Amino acid sequence: MKAPDITFVDTAGRPIPKADTGYTGAGAGFGGQMRRWNPRPQTADAALLPSLRAGNARAEDLVRNHGLASNGVQLHVDNVVGHLFRLSYKPRWRMLGISEADARAFSNDVEAAFTEYAEDPINCWVDAERKRTLTMMVREVVATHSTVGEATGTAEWIEGRPGALFNTAIKLVNTHRICNPNNKADSQTLRGGVEVDRFGAARRYWVRGTATNGYGLSNGLGDSWTAVDRETSWGRQQFLHVFEPRGDGQTRGANQFLSVMEQLPQLGKLQQTKLQNAIVNAMYAAVIESELGSEAAMEIIGGGIEHKALTNYMATLADWHEGADIRLNGVKIPHLMPGEQLKFTTSSNADNGFSELETSIIRWIAAGLNVPYEALAKDYSRTTYSSARASMMEGWRYYMGRRKIIASRWASMVFALWLEEALDSGIIRLPRTATRTFWEAKASWCNAEWIGSGRLAIDGLKEVKESILLIESGLSTYEKELAKMGEDYQEIFAQQVREMAERRDAGLPPPSWVKALALAPDQEEPEVAPATA
Numbered sequence: 001m002k003a004p005d006i007t008f009v010d011t012a013g014r015p016i017p018k019a020d021t022g023y024t025g026a027g028a029g030f031g032g033q034m035r036r037w038n039p040r041p042q043t044a045d046a047a048l049l050p051s052l053r054a055g056n057a058r059a060e061d062l063v064r065n066h067g068l069a070s071n072g073v074q075l076h077v078d079n080v081v082g083h084l085f086r087l088s089y090k091p092r093w094r095m096l097g098i099s100e101a102d103a104r105a106f107s108n109d110v111e112a113a114f115t116e117y118a119e120d121p122i123n124c125w126v127d128a129e130r131k132r133t134l135t136m137m138v139r140e141v142v143a144t145h146s147t148v149g150e151a152t153g154t155a156e157w158i159e160g161r162p163g164a165l166f167n168t169a170i171k172l173v174n175t176h177r178i179c180n181p182n183n184k185a186d187s188q189t190l191r192g193g194v195e196v197d198r199f200g201a202a203r204r205y206w207v208r209g210t211a212t213n214g215y216g217l218s219n220g221l222g223d224s225w226t227a228v229d230r231e232t233s234w235g236r237q238q239f240l241h242v243f244e245p246r247g248d249g250q251t252r253g254a255n256q257f258l259s260v261m262e263q264l265p266q267l268g269k270l271q272q273t274k275l276q277n278a279i280v281n282a283m284y285a286a287v288i289e290s291e292l293g294s295e296a297a298m299e300i301i302g303g304g305i306e307h308k309a310l311t312n313y314m315a316t317l318a319d320w321h322e323g324a325d326i327r328l329n330g331v332k333i334p335h336l337m338p339g340e341q342l343k344f345t346t347s348s349n350a351d352n353g354f355s356e357l358e359t360s361i362i363r364w365i366a367a368g369l370n371v372p373y374e375a376l377a378k379d380y381s382r383t384t385y386s387s388a389r390a391s392m393m394e395g396w397r398y399y400m401g402r403r404k405i406i407a408s409r410w411a412s413m414v415f416a417l418w419l420e421e422a423l424d425s426g427i428i429r430l431p432r433t434a435t436r437t438f439w440e441a442k443a444s445w446c447n448a449e450w451i452g453s454g455r456l457a458i459d460g461l462k463e464v465k466e467s468i469l470l471i472e473s474g475l476s477t478y479e480k481e482l483a484k485m486g487e488d489y490q491e492i493f494a495q496q497v498r499e500m501a502e503r504r505d506a507g508l509p510p511p512s513w514v515k516a517l518a519l520a521p522d523q524e525e526p527e528v529a530p531a532t533a
Contacts, residue, residue: 043247043248043249044245044246044247044248044249044250044254045186045191045192045247045249045250045251045252048250048252048254049186049191049192049251049252052192052252053176055254055255055257055258055261056147056148056149056175056176056255058257058261059147059148059255059257059258059261060147060148062257062261062264062265063147066264066265066268068264068267068362068365068376068377069257069264071376071378072146072365072369072371072376073143073146073147074143075371075375075376076142076143076145076146076371076399076402077139077142077143077146078453079395079396079399079453079456080142080399080402080403080406080407080452080453081135081138081139081142081403081407081452081453082452082453082454082486083135083453084119084135084452084486085134085135085138085139085407085411085450085451085452086115086450086451086488087111087114087115087118087411087415087448087450088111088448088449088450088451088483088488089107089110089111089114089447089448090107090447090448090449091103091106091107091444091445091447092441092443092444092447095436095441095444096431096434096435096436096441096444096445097433097434097435097436098431098433098434098435099433102431102433103431105431106430106431109428110419110422110428113422113427113428114415114418114419114422117165117166117418118133118134118414118415118418119133119134119135120133121133123163123164125161125164125165125166125169126168126169126170126414126418127169127170127171127172128156128158128169128170128171129171129172132172134411134414137170137172137410137414138407138410138411140172141153141172141242141406141407141410142402142406142407144175145242145243145253145402145406146255146256147255147257148175148253148255149243149252149253149254149255149256150175150241150242150243150252150253151172151175151240151241151242151243151406151410152172152173152174152175152178152205152239152240152241153170153171153172153173153239153240154170154171154173154207154228154238154239154240155168155169155170155236155237155238155239155240155417156168156169156170156171157169165425165427166418166421166422166425166427167421168417168418168421170240170414170417173207176208176219176221177207177208177209177210177221178192178193178194178205178206178207178208178252179192179193179206179208179225180192180193180206181206181225181227182225190206191251191252192251192252193205193206193207193208193252194206194241194251194252195227196251200248200249200251202230202239202241202251203229203230204227204228204229204230205227205228205230205239205241206225206226206227206228207225207226207227207228208221208222208224208225209221209222209223209224209225209226210222211223234439235439235442236417236420237413237416237417240410240413240414242405242406242409242410243406244405244406256368256369256370257368257369259368260364260365260368260369263361263364263365263368264365266361267358267361267362267365270354270357270358270361271358274354359377359379362376362377370395370398371395371398372391372392372394372395373391374388374391374392375391375392375395385458385459388458389458389459392455392456392458396455396456403450403452407450407452408448408449408450411448411450412446412448412450415446415448416442416446419438419445419446420438423438430445449483451483451486451487451488452486453486454484454485454486454487455484455485457485467481467484477489478492478493
C-alpha cells in the first residue's frame, strides 16, 4: 500500500515550502524564478564546436560593421602589440653552459640578424605572401584572436627567393579553413578540423582550400582539404595555432564576442532608431490641424467616392493659403480656413534617459571584451586621474596577459623556426663553450621576451617619478621600467652614451636628471574632471 503524502502547513493552513539545501544558486531561487534555468553540463568542445561557425561569422560581421566592436579589436592590437614588436633575446646561459658575457654577445648578434629578417619593410621575407613584417603579422594575429578567439598559420620553406638569406616564411591561415574534411561529423580523434591523440594533443590539422570564383556570392572556400602535421619527425613546427584554452580537451578557441553577441546589435538598432526619430522630428517646424469630421474625412479619402475629391480639397486649401498673404516683420502668417489650427512643433530631441541606457549597455560590452569603458566609448568626460588610472591599469594587466599568451607565443614560434635555420645554415653560430646543442635545449636557446607598446601615461610627470622611486629603492630596474614605455633599455643606454659624448665635445654641460626632477613640483589632482562642452 502506498504511503500517503505528508504536507506541512503553517498556522494559516498554507503549505510550507521545502527549504533548499546546499548552494542557493543550484536551487529554485527566490520565488522560484530559477526553476526553468537548467543548462546541461557540457565539455568545452561540446559547448563550442556545434556553434563555432555561426559564432565566428557573427563576430566578424560585428567587427566589420559595428564601431564599438571594431574599436574593441583595435584596442587589443594597439595595447598588446603597438607600432613595433621587438625581440629581447635571453638565452638561459646557465642551462647552456656558457658565461653571461658570452650570452650577451650572442644575444646582440641574434637580435640584429633576426630584426633584419623579420622587420624588413621592403621585402617582407618573414611573410609567405610578402605583405607583412613580423610586427604587422603579430598585429593581425592579435586582431584575429580578439575576433574569433584563435589564430592559425603554417610554416613554409620557400627556396629560390632572390636576395633572401632564409627560406623560412609564415603563411597565415583563415580560421574558417580549419574544418573536418568533407564536413564530416566530429569524432573522438577528429574535432573541429584537428586530429588529436588520446591525450587531446593536436597531431594534424585539416586545411580547406580556397576558391577565387564567385567572390561576393560564395564564402571563398573550395572543396579540397590538405592535411598539415603539427611538426616534422625531427620536431620542426609546421602548423602554428594559438589560443587560450579554458577547459579540458578544448580543441579550438572561443571568441570574446559570444558573451556580448546580443547586446552589440541591439545597441546599434537603438542608436539608429533614436537618430531617425530626431531627424524626423527636426524636419517639421509647424503643422496645420483640421477639425474636419471623421465622416467627411472618410468620404474625401475614398470612402465610396473617387480619390479625385481629395485632390480637389487639397488644391482648394493650397489656393486659400496662397491668397492669405499676411506678414509680421517679414514673416508670413497664414490665414487659415474655418476649422483649421496652426500648431508649432519642437524637435522633441530630449534625451529621455537614452544616454544612461546607452552608457549602461556600453559598460556591459566593455566588461565582456575586457577593455576599459573609457577607451571603448571614447568618453573621458566624467573621469578623474585616479579613476582613469585605475581603469587603464586594470586594462593594462589584461593586455599584458594577452601579450604573453598570444602575441609573444606566436612571435617566439616564428623566432624558433628562424633560429633553427640560421644555425643550420651557419649564419649564426653557437658560442664555443656551449655544452648543449640547439635540439638538446631548444627551449633554453629560444627563450625570448618581446617588447610591445608602452603603457599609457595619463600623467607623465607622476608616472616618471614613480619609475625613478622604484628604481632607486631597488624594487624595479631600468629594463622593466623602460619596457613599460615600449623601449629597449640597451638602445636607450647606448643612445645616452652617444649624446653625452656629443654634448661634451660641443662644450655643453651634462644633463642632470635630479635638477629636472626638482623643476617639476608635485601637482594636486582635481577631484572631478572639468566638464566638456
